[in-house]
Amino acid sequence: MNTAFTVGLGVLLAGGLLGPVAQRSSNPWRIREWALALVIVACPILIYAAITSDVSTILKVLLVATMTGLLAVCAWTLQRISQRE
Numbered sequence: 605m606n607t608a609f610t611v612g613l614g615v616l617l618a619g620g621l622l623g624p625v626a627q628r629s630s631n632p633w634r635i636r637e638w639a640l641a642l643v644i645v646a647c648p649i650l651i652y653a654a655i656t657s658d659v660s661t662i663l664k665v666l667l668v669a670t671m672t673g674l675l676a677v678c679a680w681t682l683q684r685i686s687q688r689e
Contacts (some may be wrong), residue, residue: 612649617641
């Protein structure tokens with residue numbers, strides 16, 4: 605695994621861990637926005653890591669497709685949150 609993959613997974617994990625923290629907050633949507641922003645930052649890093657890694661093509665395609673889908677869902681969710689406020 606290369607450094608970009610490790611950094612991307614770390615940022616993705618940090619974004620994922622903010623979800624349970626948001627439940628205890630007085631303003632949970634603000635923390636969820638930060639979590640989504642971290643995931644949006646992590647996705648391109650992981651896509652870059654997948655493209656530059658030396659794993660099989662099938663694994664590269666699966667990781668890039670998964671991260672692209674996750675990126676689209678996060679962007680859509682942030683758009684819905686911003687329209688609500």
